[in-house]
Amino acid sequence: MSAAALVAPQTWSHWLLALALNGVLIFLAQRLPLLTRAGWVHAGILGSLLWGCLGLRGWLAVVIYLALGSLVTRLGFRTKQARGLAEARGGLRGPENVWGSAATGALLAGAAALAPAAAPLLLVGFAASFAAKLADTFGSEIGKRWGRHTLLITTLRPVPPGTEGAISLEGTAASLAGSALMAALMLALGLLAGSGAWLLVTLVGLGATLIESLIGASFQQRWCWLSNELVNGLQTAIAALLAMAFT
Template identity: 55%
Template sequence: MQESTLNIGLQLLWIDRWAWSFLLNGISLFLAYTFPFLTAQGAIHSGILGMVIWGSLGWRGWIPVVTYLLLGSTVTKLGYRYKRKTGIAESRGGRRGPENVWGSASTAIILALISIYPNVPIDLILIGFSASFASKLSDTFGSEIGKRWATKTILITSLQRTSPGSEGAISLEGTLASLIGSTLMTLIMSACGLISGGVTLALVASTSFVATLIESIIGATLQKRVRCLTNEIVNSIQTLMASLLAICGALLIHAR
């Protein structure tokens, strides 16, 4: 009898979580579409993402995702008039579409769904989840700040000067912004209770930044030669690398 009551309670709790997910995502997406953050289709796909994240990880996973959207969209619009004038601005006025949503969150949503299953190493899953978004915010900060305020832009593979916005281009200003982005997102993940401990935070922030540098190398080499490597696919590869590096790093640390 007690076990039956417990099962019913857990089922009601699960239904309640998804109900809250539907309500809060509806409100937040209305606001995101009202403000110039998402296209109409981008809002729909972000809604799907948000509901899955909330249903899987609850508010702890949902708030960082919404925060990433707000921070990423805001930094994209910094100096937008100049970037549009020079032809290096994001299209659609900086609004994010479905391809941007899944390019940024494909790794995270897979990890969120894995977290539902019993007996999974949830600490490692959350480390990978955190690193994926920290890496993406790192990339967004570095790219958008570098395109607008870089005084000297070089190609990461050859160190020769190149134009801002080029694939594989890096700058001192953009690199510092990337470090800020990865650190900021790591702190947000920690504030929401997804990760904790100084060593873990340092691991997530550093591997996220390293994955951003690797993404620049891919952009400077393979992306120019392989037609199917769109920006969105490269973004997915980047977040996957960040997650794997962070998880492997955590395993090595715990193995000592």
């Protein structure tokens, strides 16, 4: 596939269509228990950017990412809630969650639209950023509910589930599955080319998730300004840079 075919046509009519379609879709979807009201507004902005830069395929990849992340958050939700481990607001994501997860991907999508010749490389980074974030969500949500032995990644000492930097065998396996699933989706949509790119993005997604755990264990408890959303942004940026470096 040519580089130009990977990005959407950059015309005013295309961008107006992106804004109109996302406005209608967000209006219809805002009753779904996925995002806060403000979260839906920001999701509409993100969706318009992705549709405008990458067309239907880029937009669809992130919509499915959101659906998968929300679905795994609901697994065992009552048990996690009873243990004080559930996501706040009943699992609804807000604007900070939207951009913590997707800012790196949005920047890479914009760069691909501005530089079509570099689109194949930039889209490897785009795919890796979302693979890493879905890996993180799968690992965190499944590990908190079903992880039997939770260890701090820096010392391998037992810690309570939900501790920053905690890992478990079950959560790590779930992270690998989430990364592989997101990479497979990117491959199916034509945003990645070949099994080699799928494997690279899968492994980078898992690796960036483990690096995020290291950051959480080493720095997040010391530095109050290092929020979960900022750590998420760092994780997705690390994944994108690693994937592009090894391509």
